[in-house]
Amino acid sequence: MTAASLAVQFLNGLANASTLFLLACGLSLIFGVTRIVNFAHGSLYMLGAYVAWSLTQHLSGGVGFWASMFGAAVAVAALGALIESALLRRLYRSPELLQLLATFALTLIIRDAVLYIWGPEDLLGPRAPGLAGSINILGRAFPQYDVVLIVVGPLVLLALHVLLTRTRWGAMVRAATQDRDMAAAVGVNQAILFTSVFALGSGLAGLAGALQLPREPASASLDLFAIGDAFVVVVVGGMGSIPGAFVAALIIAEIKALCIALGSVDLPLLGTVAFPKFTLVAEFIVMAVVLIVRPWGLFGQPQSIQRALNPAEPPSHAAPRWFYWLAGALCFALAVAPLALGETSYALVLAIDIFIAILFAASLYSLVGPGGMHSFGHAAYFGLGAYAAALLLKSAGAPMPVALALSPLGGALGALLFGWFCVRLSGVYFAMLTLAFSQIVWSIAYQWDAVTGGSNGLIGVWPSQWLASHTAYYWLSLALCVAGLVFLRIIHLSPFGAALRAARDNPLRAEAIGIDRRSVQWRAFTIAGAVGGLAGGLFAFSKGSISPETLSVSRSIDGLVMVLFGGVESALGPIVGAAGFVALQDTIARHVDYWRAMLGFFMLALTLLFPGGLAGVWRRRS
């Protein structure tokens, strides 16, 4: 490492910090005013890049280039205004989980729309005219364009500062951020304020994506990278704080730059360490340290303990005897079904998928329902279980049954580590942190070629000979699924389960009768991780291969949809929801190209039709 490379990387870090800040400050601004965490923010960033690409195809020259950048930002801002006024406005009083799902539904729709309009190929943008060259930094080349980016971040910060402190609009935004009731009292027109804030935040995300185009091609996976980064920045900086977002973006970008500048270094004891590989872990470590010291972020406000806002579910009791007989009979029928269906039946394959989905959904339910913890990253533990099983088999040479038996350990260890941080937060902060962690796990799996096989994943993860037939694997999946459900149910009815529900129902009261809320939630998180890991292990051997897709955010969301679909109030919910979801996916996905977008529209329809949550609807019916 030379002084020159350090200097260049430092400047590169500043350029990246600008993009990161533009991206994150919009998210923070929107949250501050509307209290909605916009999962589609990364999608708006991605759209900014694509729209800018299309515009640059038609507009040439320096003016054309900058007009394209600006045009992309305006287009995305307009879309943001539309999203706010047509959709989110209806959800401001809905349960948090529903708001998060609605914005996630948007990411599914936008992703498929991008694929439909621009196709799956990465699109390389033009260089900025007149800025294609580089300047000389201590004998090293540094792109001229990046110099412009370095300036843009502080300029936007300054502009926002002026806007927020010197204008009437800014005064309204600040009032709404601090206290919504107070803002209403001083006569703020909420509808216009919310729409304009959403448009501004979206436009900034669009601008960030557009400005990134000359440095990085537009691709349909940008959305999830972007939202993960934006969440980390916002959590570190403090939700709702613009200066916080700036400082956090700077810290994270510079630490990443430092990792790259260090390159591969020979260290005593450790041997050669390739620091560039640590860029993502560095992000995690920064977030972890900040959350330990200041759980509400560098510039954020401490959260007050919230009471559960959702209506209380009915009390939990052990099921009546007839239910056990019925469940036993159903299990028996499922167990003998393969004898009637035959080894080659497709129903067996589908049923295995359903058993795995049920186990996964039930583990997530144990967090979301009784735990009141809205995890948006539960796929991480599913994936950790899958990778643990696959790696034990392939790299450690463990027999398949041992590898499968240890897969819950993979999920549990991950959950033990990440859960420690997550249970320190609640509500949307918890949701964002779980998502950020799952993105980090995903990135590690995606980048660590030597161990995880990178984007290709690991292949040849087949079960032992005696479990290899569809019938045998069906029985194995059925047995483990039932065992997992029984295990979770026993825990639900135990004193531990009661303490968990107590901590959800009323944190203050729980602490006042001696319950260590965080500790109980941490344990529940770990247990859910273990059961999710088992589902992942089963999944790995049922498919024979795994890839980073195993722990993608969309799997986390699928799980949430299953749980919500079945109703969060009942332990049977995830069973019904998962079976219905997989069956539906199997039938629709085979006939429709853009199944994810369809799912997105379906989710949106549900949230708009039942803004109070599905659980209430289910209950009224029954």
Next chain:
Amino acid sequence: MSLLRIEHLSKSFGGVKAVNDVSFALAPGEMRAMIGPNGAGKTTLFNMVDGQLRPDAGNILLNGKSILGLPPRAIFRADVGRTFQIAATFASMTVLQNVQTALASCARQTTSLFRRADDLHRAEAMDLLRQVNMADQAERPCGVLAYGDVKRVELALALANKPKLLLMDEPTAGMAPAERIALITQTRDIAKHRNVGVLFTEHSMDVVFGFADRIMVLSRGRLIAEGDAEEIRNNPKVRQIYFGAGAEPVR
């Protein structure tokens, strides 16, 4: 030795001195009312004693030992029960399950994964519910109870660890007058029977003057008077706050 000793306790929020250099001592078995207008700092004082808030200055001694800096759950285990101004119970559980959960927590069973919560401490829980007159509603979900009944369940929860000190923040707020007297009578009987020190806040002067052994008056964070019912009634400073200068008696 006094059960609870408060020494020069202070707490500010921003510029507001919510509690300002308050000192007093509470004896075992004593019923003590803390009165004062809204915003006087009563809840803040409770929140410091039960560990929710950290005082800016001063000390809190329980049986001669400082409990400063302990979290609420540790203070609960040090035999302090608490009810909240806005009654706090577990809405998704039955009345009985609420108390069973508290008893399981006292017995340090909340890490137990494989026992059945419904089977634990039933008799003891029913016993507590009888003491607060809620036994007949034991199987109802707490979420559907009338507010007065929720307050009773909360009292049972606060009593679960056989506390030596009971902190009750407006235990009868939101109750009908007859109900108030009933609840405070029950509380006094339990307190005298078990020799529990009770510190409670209350707006109803009937309850305060009829049931408290001693009364303290807080105003703008300061303790301005302390004494028995007679002394407080005749204290000029108190008369001025409550009855003077056109100010109406609080409720």
